[in-house]
Amino acid sequence: MFYRPTLLALALTGVVLASCGRAKPLEITLTRPLTESERKPVLGATSQERFQFAMPGPATPQPSQATTAGPHLEWDVPPGWTETPHPMRDVSMSFGEGGECSVVRAGGSLLDNVNRWRKQMGLPETTVEDAEALPTRPLLGGQAYTTSLDGSYKSMGAEQAQPEYRMIGVILPVASENASIFVKMVGPRKLVEENQAAFEAFCDSLRIVNS
Amino acid sequence: MANRKSIPLTWENLPTIGLTIITSFGLAASVLALLTLVTLMGTLNQIEEGLIDSTAKYFESAWIVDTVKLGKVVVPVFLPGGYLLLTILFFNILAGTLVKIRKNWKAVGLYTQHIGILILIFSSFVTRHFAWEGNMALRPGMQSSEALHYRNWNLEILPIDGKSEATKALIIPHDQLERIGWKGEQTFSSKDLPFDIRITHAARNSTPIPVSAPMSSQSDAPEVDGFKLIKLPSEKEAERNSAGFYADFLPKTGGDPIPAILWAHLGGNFAQVKPFTFEMEGKKWAAQVVRERMQIPFTIKLDQFLFEKYAGIMTAKNYQSNITKIESGTEEKIEVKMNEPFRHRGYTFFQASFGPQGAGPNDELYTVFTVWKNPSDHWPLFSLIVTFAGLLAHLGWKLVEHLRRSTRLA
Numbered sequence: 001m002f003y004r005p006t007l008l009a010l011a012l013t014g015v016v017l018a019s020c021g022r023a024k025p026l027e028i029t030l031t032r033p034l035t036e037s038e039r040k041p042v043l044g045a046t047s048q049e050r051f052q053f054a055m056p057g058p059a060t061p062q063p064s065q066a067t068t069a070g071p072h073l074e075w076d077v078p079p080g081w082t083e084t085p086h087p088m089r090d091v092s093m094s095f096g097e098g099g100e101c102s103v104v105r106a107g108g109s110l111l112d113n114v115n116r117w118r119k120q121m122g123l124p125e126t127t128v129e130d131a132e133a134l135p136t137r138p139l140l141g142g143q144a145y146t147t148s149l150d151g152s153y154k155s156m157g158a159e160q161a162q163p164e165y166r167m168i169g170v171i172l173p174v175a176s177e178n179a180s181i182f183v184k185m186v187g188p189r190k191l192v193e194e195n196q197a198a199f200e201a202f203c204d205s206l207r208i209v210n211s
Numbered sequence: 212m213a214n215r216k217s218i219p220l221t222w223e224n225l226p227t228i229g230l231t232i233i234t235s236f237g238l239a240a241s242v243l244a245l246l247t248l249v250t251l252m253g254t255l256n257q258i259e260e261g262l263i264d265s266t267a268k269y270f271e272s273a274w275i276v277d278t279v280k281l282g283k284v285v286v287p288v289f290l291p292g293g294y295l296l297l298t299i300l301f302f303n304i305l306a307g308t309l310v311k312i313r314k315n316w317k318a319v320g321l322y323t324q325h326i327g328i329l330i331l332i333f334s335s336f337v338t339r340h341f342a343w344e345g346n347m348a349l350r351p352g353m354q355s356s357e358a359l360h361y362r363n364w365n366l367e368i369l370p371i372d373g374k375s376e377a378t379k380a381l382i383i384p385h386d387q388l389e390r391i392g393w394k395g396e397q398t399f400s401s402k403d404l405p406f407d408i409r410i411t412h413a414a415r416n417s418t419p420i421p422v423s424a425p426m427s428s429q430s431d432a433p434e435v436d437g438f439k440l441i442k443l444p445s446e447k448e449a450e451r452n453s454a455g456f457y458a459d460f461l462p463k464t465g466g467d468p469i470p471a472i473l474w475a476h477l478g479g480n481f482a483q484v485k486p487f488t489f490e491m492e493g494k495k496w497a498a499q500v501v502r503e504r505m506q507i508p509f510t511i512k513l514d515q516f517l518f519e520k521y522a523g524i525m526t527a528k529n530y531q532s533n534i535t536k537i538e539s540g541t542e543e544k545i546e547v548k549m550n551e552p553f554r555h556r557g558y559t560f561f562q563a564s565f566g567p568q569g570a571g572p573n574d575e576l577y578t579v580f581t582v583w584k585n586p587s588d589h590w591p592l593f594s595l596i597v598t599f600a601g602l603l604a605h606l607g608w609k610l611v612e613h614l615r616r617s618t619r620l621a
Contacts, residue, residue: 028401030382032504034369035357039376041369041497045485047436051419051474107451 073103076205078198093202095195098162099187101202107179110171114147117169117184121151122161137170140181140206144172153186166192170203234307242300249275249293261447263362269293271339294339301332320605327598334590342585343505346563348481350577354512354537358582360503364388364454364475368404369486371495385503388413388456393442398461405492409459409468414442417455419472432457435470454500462491475500481577505584507558509538516565516578530565532578547580559583 073090077083081095091103106113110132115125134145146169153165170183183206185192185199192199218224218231232238253269256277260268269275272292279286291299308325312318345358366388367380383399391397391413399408412432419438420427432440440455454475459468471487486499515533531548536555547553553560563581 025398025400025407026387028368028381028383028399028404030384031379032382032506033379034377035355039378041371041377041499042483042485043371043375043488043495043497045488047419047438047472050485050487051438051472051476 074207075103075202078195078202081195081198081202095198096187096191099185099191099195101183101185101199103206104182104184105174105179106182110145110173110180113171113180113182114145114169117147117167118149120155121149121153121165121167123149123151137203139170139172139183139203140208142172142174144170144181144183146170150189155186162188164189168192168196168199230306230310233303234310235303236307239300239303239307242296242303245291246293246296246300249290249296252279252288252290253293261445261449263449264445264447297332297335301329301336304329304332317608320601320603320608323601323604324598325601327594327596327601330590330594330597334587334594337587337590338585342583342587344584345502345505345582346579347511347560347582348566348577348579349511349513349532349534350481350575351513351515354510354535356507356510358505358507358580360505361450362452363503364500365503366408366410366456366458366473367499367501368401368408369497369499370403371488371497375495377497383408383410385454388454389415391456404496405463405494406496407461407463408498409461410456411459412440412442412455412457414440414455416443416445416452417441417474418443418453419455419474432472433470435472438472440472440474456500458498460489460491460496460498464492471498473498473500475502505582507582508556509536511536511560511580513578514544516576518565518576530562530578532562532580557584557586557588559585559588 075091077093078095081093081101084092084094084100089102089104091101093101095101108116111126111128114131114134118125131145134147136143137146138144147167149167149169151165151167152161152163153167154161165186166189167184167186169185172181172183174180183203185195187195218228220228249269252275253265256265256269268277270293273295275288275290275292277288279288304325308322308329312321312325343360345360347355347358349355363385365385366383368383369377369380371377381401381403387397387399388410391410393412393414395413396409396411399410417440420430420441422434422437422439427439427441430439430441435457440457442455446452456473458471458473460471461468469489469491471489473487476482484499484501486497488495488497490496512535513532514535517529517531517533519529529549531546534545534547534553536543536545536553545553547560547562549562552562559582561581561583562578564579565576566579567577
């Protein structure tokens with residue numbers, strides 16, 4: 001019977017094509033009782049409130065000084081520096097040829113973050129003891145760790161490291177948020193040296209304002 | 212030199228050829244050599260991709276399809292994965308033990324050693340498929356009977372009653388969500404829901420971003436309420452990944468779907484979840500992305516957390532949790548210390564860490580236990596004891612044989 005293989009092939013092709021289509025709905029079979037603390041969920045949160053931890057601030061372009069209702073960050077822009085809003089940062093500024101300064105909030109331990117910066121500068125990792133022995137400076141009413149790193153800077157996603165760079169970082173752990181505030185200045189070493197005083201003034205100007 | 216026997220390749224000889232291959236030392240040597248290579252590559256890969264992704268790619272996979280950078284040259288890699296190699300090794304040792312070792316009491320040591328190694332390989336299989344690892348964070352006075360998975364995020368739908376409360380959650384598990392991927396699509400349905408849920412743009416790690424931000428143009432996900440979801444590369448420490456999905460809630464009676472971005476935020480151990488809320492069929496519903504939970508058949512209450520640090524510096528010298536285990540109406544006081552976990556009914560509680568980070572002298576500290584459930588928890592130790600006993604028996608017998616021979620010669 002010559003036609004049988006042809007029919008078989010057609011049938012198989014049909015089965016294959018059918019299986020390539022949209023997946024069938026899956027039945028939800030798992031449930032769990034909610035614990036006492038989960039039984040009153042926060043209802044009616046806006047997208048902005050739900051995504052607050054990811055994206056502080058409103059879903060519209062950030063003004064030069066945040067004017068969000070409630071507690072928010074304010075700062076003074078040092079002379080000669082330009083604000084360059086960035087979606088992942090609370091504050092983002094640039095200065096000179098290749099200098100930049102940012103403020104972000106994120107999780108992770110002090111050691112993890114110091115070592116992340118050291119890696120960006122092409123430096124070996126440090127120990128928890130050395131990280132916790134870093135000098136401190138006042139920031140936003142708390143004591144923040146400070147570190148100054150010289151090396152070849154490779155930013156996230158960059159192909160090539162840039163030699164003769166300096167990074168100055170300030171880390172303020174915030175116990176209530178289980179996170180830290182990071183202030184970072186990075187750029188060619190000479191440029192960073194020239195802007196050290198402006199950076200200190202910027203850190204001193206950071207404040208949390210209720211409005 | 213003795214001639215090696217060759218078996219003609221015929222249909223009748225296939226079982227014999229198969230048995231010869233599966234019991235051969237050559238196969239064992241090849242598998243062990245490949246395992247060494249895979250272990251080396253998988254270990255080095257952790258620098259780039261972290262522990263979890265490297266383990267999945269190199270040790271839990273059937274095949275490894277990857278590239279390795281040697282200087283400026285990118286070399287494609289195609290190798291059998293750790294899972295496949297260990298499966299082959301298991302059957303190689305099992306068949307070799309049954310077929311090749313002589314069947315007399317002198318070989319008891321050899322049998323025992325091989326059984327020990329088989330237990331070790333089988334325990335890794337049980338761990339891969341049945342172990343569960345999460346954490347439990349407790350403030351003093353708090354009690355809990357559940358642990359949260361470190362990496363797995365589930366999507367939960369909560370029916371809200373007239374008092375704005377919910378008593379149960381319908382769960383779409385993480386593995387079903389992860390299978391969808393960024394380009395895929397999957398609809399979920401339940402007889403208890405007046406709507407279906409269509410999920411697309413599923414990412415293991417993601418962040419919502421305002422559409423006004425320049426980065427939002429990189430995402431092909433639909434815009435909802437001024438936001439788009441952006442897929443991010445997996446974090447090296449997989450517990451830092453924030454899963455995210457685009458969802459359409461489709462009324463079963465027809466009508467417009469309700470779109471939403473559903474996203475898991477890593478707000479810390481006691482962060483309040485803010486679910487997406489919507490109304491359908493005259494009733495309120497909430498959808499939240501939360502960590503997979505494991506129910507524990509007893510309750511742990513934190514009575515006191517003790518923290519001692521070295522003088523003058525912040526480094527922890529010792530910390531321990533004084534807990535009460537509550538089970539079937541009886542209470543038992545237990546101390547969990549840094550290297551002294553608490554084990555009960557197959558669950559192990561390790562004193563993992565404490566918080567909050569950067570706490571001052573007057574801040575209340577909380578404890579964090581790693582909760583580990585592994586049916587094969589002690590099997591590796593047991594397998595080593597069995598293997599050691601086998602080696603001892605075999606070497607002991609060889610020594611006795613040697614001494615007898617020496618006595619005869621004398």
